[in-house]
Amino acid sequence: MTGVPASAAGGPSKTGHSQMGASGTDSGGKSARGGKIAAAAVNQASLWNIANILTMIRLLLVPGFVALMLAAGGHDPAWRSFAWAAFSIAMITDLFDGHLARTYNLVTDFGKIADPIADKAIMGAALICLSALGDLPWWVTAVILGRELGITLLRFIVIRYGVIPASRGGKLKTLAQGIAVGMYILALTGWLATARFWVMAVAVVLTVATGLDYVRQAIVLRRQGIAEREAALEESEA
Numbered sequence: 001m002t003g004v005p006a007s008a009a010g011g012p013s014k015t016g017h018s019q020m021g022a023s024g025t026d027s028g029g030k031s032a033r034g035g036k037i038a039a040a041a042v043n044q045a046s047l048w049n050i051a052n053i054l055t056m057i058r059l060l061l062v063p064g065f066v067a068l069m070l071a072a073g074g075h076d077p078a079w080r081s082f083a084w085a086a087f088s089i090a091m092i093t094d095l096f097d098g099h100l101a102r103t104y105n106l107v108t109d110f111g112k113i114a115d116p117i118a119d120k121a122i123m124g125a126a127l128i129c130l131s132a133l134g135d136l137p138w139w140v141t142a143v144i145l146g147r148e149l150g151i152t153l154l155r156f157i158v159i160r161y162g163v164i165p166a167s168r169g170g171k172l173k174t175l176a177q178g179i180a181v182g183m184y185i186l187a188l189t190g191w192l193a194t195a196r197f198w199v200m201a202v203a204v205v206l207t208v209a210t211g212l213d214y215v216r217q218a219i220v221l222r223r224q225g226i227a228e229r230e231a232a233l234e235e236s237e238a
Contacts, residue, residue, distance in 0.1 A: 051101035052111050054093040058118040061090045062125050069129040069185070077187040084185045090122040091178045120148055126181045136184055136200075143204055144177065147211040158218045161225025169210040176203035 068083035098115060101107045124145055130136035155164055180203040183196035 046106070047108055047110055049101075049104075049106040049108070051097045051104075051106045052108060052114070054097040054100070055111060055114045055118050058090045058093045058097075058122060059114065061086050062118075062121045065090070065122065066125050066129060069126075069133075074129070074133040075187070080185055080187045084182060087122065087126055087182060087185055090118075091182070094119055094122075116152065120145075120152070123148070123177065123181065126185060130181070130184050140200065140204060144207050147207050151211055151214050154214060154218050158221050158225075161221050164214060164217050164221060167210065167213065169206065169213060173203065173206040173210045176206050179203075 065083055065086040068079055068086055071079040074080075097111070101111055127136065127141040127144060131138045131141045158164065176199065180196060180200040183192070183199060188196060
């Protein structure tokens, strides 16, 4: 024994080890917290992407579109042309936001919820305004909106069994609805007024047909899901 403390002799002391450990833990904790904060910042920033901005624009266009539709009693050709422009912009953004989100990996929870709401809001506003002004029978509005809301509810009911993919018929239906409603928004006369009746008839037929097809797919999907669960349960019990 020399009588010299380990710290004085240059050896590492227990206190030194403790301080170093505490310091290391502190740094590690700060780094982890910093990483979480950075990740949260990135997630928050990702909300403000081009796809979501287009969806927000479509939502903001809804009250403006309604105001333009009902301006000057709702039958002024000039105001109806402005309303048509707002409706067209909304429909065009609908074509691009989903494509951009999927192509550039910009899918967010906000977009998943807001996009279908924006779609139904602008179409619903247009149909209700047209029927309220006496330009479109109420039964047409009821059929289209009933189908859209019913299919949305059906998707939520069967989502535990799987996802019903969008079909070509569904996309064609959306296109037909957009063209037909756009033609009704404009103050058309003559053969164009007659043509819009037939375009709307095609849109209604596609609306009903694709709605029935979605119901069929939902029933099949549910049966498959139940069968798979029962098979998995029997396998686990065996």
